[in-house]
Amino acid sequence: MSANDFFVIKAMEDGVNVIGLTRGSDTRFHHSEKLDKGEVMIAQFTDHTSAVKIRGKATIQTSHGEITNEGEMDL
Numbered sequence: 001m002s003a004n005d006f007f008v009i010k011a012m013e014d015g016v017n018v019i020g021l022t023r024g025s026d027t028r029f030h031h032s033e034k035l036d037k038g039e040v041m042i043a044q045f046t047d048h049t050s051a052v053k054i055r056g057k058a059t060i061q062t063s064h065g066e067i068t069n070e071g072e073m074d075l
Contacts, residue, residue, distance in 0.1 A: 006044040008061040009054060011035035012068070016056035018043070023050035 009018055018041055020031035030048065035041060035058070043052065054060065058069050 005063050006042055007052075009035065009041045009043065010059045010061075011037050011039045012057040012059060013037050016054065016058045019053040019055070020049045021051040021053060023048060027051070 009016070014036045016035040016039075018033045018035060019029055020043075022028045022030045027050070033041060035056075045052075054069055056069070060067050060069065
């Protein structure tokens with residue numbers, strides 16, 4: 001992905017967590033969002049965000065293709 005690429009996360013159930021992780025020598029959580037079923041989030045990596053963790057059932061679309069996260073949520 002180039003710096004201008006974006007990715008799309010679509011929640012397939014209520015309560016999908018999208019967590020941004022920091023860039024640098026000490027990786028930490030720095031931002032989180034909760035999506036409900038049908039909600040869509042458009043995001044991109046930045047100077048501060050190097051990774052994204054997604055918990056719950058969601059479809060993720062990138063320039064490299066589409067993947068569905070079938071993971072069960074811990075409630």
